[in-house]
Amino acid sequence: MEYRKNDLVTLCIEDIGNGGEGIGRTDGFTLFVKDAIMGDTVEAKITKVKKNYGYARTERVITPSAFRVEPECPFHRQCGGCQIQAMDYERQLLFKVRKIRNNLIRIGGFDAAFIDEIMEPVVGMEIPWRYRNKAQFPVGYDRNGGLVTGFYAGRTHDIIPNTDCLLGAAENKQILEAVLSYMKENQVPAYREQTGEGLVRHILIRTGFASGEIMVCLVINGKKLPKEEALIRKLTEIPLKAGRFDAQKDKEQKESGKEALVNPEADSAACRRIVSITVSINRERTNVIMGKEIRVLWGRGYIEDSIRILRAGEENRVRFRISPLSFYQVNPGQTEKLYSLALSCAELTGKEIVWDLYCGIGTISLFLARYAGKVYGVEVIPEAIRDARENARINGIENVEFYVGRAEEVLPEKYKKDGIRADVIVVDPPRKGCDEKCLETMLAMKPDRIVYVSCDSATLARDLAVLCEGGYELKKVQGVDLFGMTTHVEVACCLQRKDS
Ligand code: SAH
Numbered sequence: 001m002e003y004r005k006n007d008l009v010t011l012c013i014e015d016i017g018n019g020g021e022g023i024g025r026t027d028g029f030t031l032f033v034k035d036a037i038m039g040d041t042v043e044a045k046i047t048k049v050k051k052n053y054g055y056a057r058t059e060r061v062i063t064p065s066a067f068r069v070e071p072e073c074p075f076h077r078q079c080g081g082c083q084i085q086a087m088d089y090e091r092q093l094l095f096k097v098r099k100i101r102n103n104l105i106r107i108g109g110f111d112a113a114f115i116d117e118i119m120e121p122v123v124g125m126e127i128p129w130r131y132r133n134k135a136q137f138p139v140g141y142d143r144n145g146g147l148v149t150g151f152y153a154g155r156t157h158d159i160i161p162n163t164d165c166l167l168g169a170a171e172n173k174q175i176l177e178a179v180l181s182y183m184k185e186n187q188v189p190a191y192r193e194q195t196g197e198g199l200v201r202h203i204l205i206r207t208g209f210a211s212g213e214i215m216v217c218l219v220i221n222g223k224k225l226p227k228e229e230a231l232i233r234k235l236t237e238i239p240l241k242a243g244r245f246d247a248q249k250d251k252e253q254k255e256s257g258k259e260a261l262v263n264p265e266a267d268s269a270a271c272r273r274i275v276s277i278t279v280s281i282n283r284e285r286t287n288v289i290m291g292k293e294i295r296v297l298w299g300r301g302y303i304e305d306s307i308r309i310l311r312a313g314e315e316n317r318v319r320f321r322i323s324p325l326s327f328y329q330v331n332p333g334q335t336e337k338l339y340s341l342a343l344s345c346a347e348l349t350g351k352e353i354v355w356d357l358y359c360g361i362g363t364i365s366l367f368l369a370r371y372a373g374k375v376y377g378v379e380v381i382p383e384a385i386r387d388a389r390e391n392a393r394i395n396g397i398e399n400v401e402f403y404v405g406r407a408e409e410v411l412p413e414k415y416k417k418d419g420i421r422a423d424v425i426v427v428d429p430p431r432k433g434c435d436e437k438c439l440e441t442m443l444a445m446k447p448d449r450i451v452y453v454s455c456d457s458a459t460l461a462r463d464l465a466v467l468c469e470g471g472y473e474l475k476k477v478q479g480v481d482l483f484g485m486t487t488h489v490e491v492a493c494c495l496q497r498k499d500s
Contacts, residue, residue: 001029005049009046010062011025011044012040013041016095017032022058029053031046033055036058038067039064039065067088078160080155081486083485089484093122095487096122107465109465110465115477122481123479128481132331133332136204136205138152140159163176175203179231179234204280208304213273214273214276214303215277221282231277240273278301279295301324307332307336307339311340330483334481334490335482338482341478343371348368353374354422355424357434360384375401376420378407379403380404389402408434408437411445423449424447425450426453429459431456434463436466442467443470447497448500449494451494453492457479457489472496474495478491480492
């Protein structure tokens, strides 16, 4: 039978694709069905037809799958950020194990039985909600010209006015409302993508879950906001659960070299307060959210937070300073488990020379440094390295050195010119994985162990194939669910040199 766009079909969903879509067949024709869960029987409308397969959208669930749950978020289908929110959480974790496994077999060329032997279950969250410490909300207009902020409706640039994403911090809503009210009262226009006119593009909110410190950064298409003091007043007067942050006192405390006013160890996660209000200047006609120039309007230019990890039952906490442009894991609770895993793979005894490539603000580097001889961190964003150095200082960690640059350039240079060795190399690259040149140099340096932390199991599989071909054995693979309700999964892998 020939299928056409807009045809209605009834089909049983037998599988799930890597993007969380349901996969089913009708008359031998495969359909990738949006908003369908494995085990559902649905009525779906065909949205696109290719030669041997097509795409469809669920119109009606006829018989719900046993894995189907009622989505918590009323905007679930429109937003598209949580691709698998309608799936039972336990099932989500199984889906992620399978996704990693399939990629290792199909892309990495690993043997299925071998993968089953070394792969551990994905580490899940106790409560898979409100786990994100960072959110970026676009600001714009609705159809009636009303000022709105919220989320882009899946794959479009229409804003759904939802200020309470259930993955983010509960305070975000109050903060967004305060910013909108400042904009309305002072006739501050939102940016219009189509024309490149207007001012406020995005609102970035970052929260230190351990410290309670909040950063609000407005991304603007200009140099300055009108009536900045009105914005500051609005934001600092929000009745958050905790007391007000005293910027002046904080500054004096810091300048006199004393402990920061906010001591993460002493703080409860409930004590939230805004400590930093900044603007990021982005005047480019681009989809990139943040501009490179940051100006502090009030308080500090950064927040502090801390991460606690366990190693052989012993608790270890490191404090971090985080600037608007620096990368910081978005799910701090699960990050603790991820880093604990990475650290155990490194098997440090206190003497090792360790490289931490793609180190960001030095998060993994500083934990490694506590147990290694010497750690070298490499990261391409200069602000992040500035944070990393400051982080080493505030934690009193001296056996670490940071370099700004691309891993694939810095590593070969340090190895070939300066002859620096490595006992252990840790990599935590962005989605595109490691550059070939970087992998090549890692192999040439012959570290005993390689720890690969990845946020994309497809590029991970590709890179692991190169490393294993080059003399390493994959010892363990474990996913950690940093991104519940979405199809993303973080993975930590331990590799050992065969002849070591
Ligand atoms: N390990 C850190 C950061 C991981 S995210 C943490 O857990 O917090 C990946 C980091 O790699 C980002 O900070 C990004 O800026 C950086 N990066 C991207 N491409 C790079 C490259 N070619 N060389 C070095 N760092 C790079």
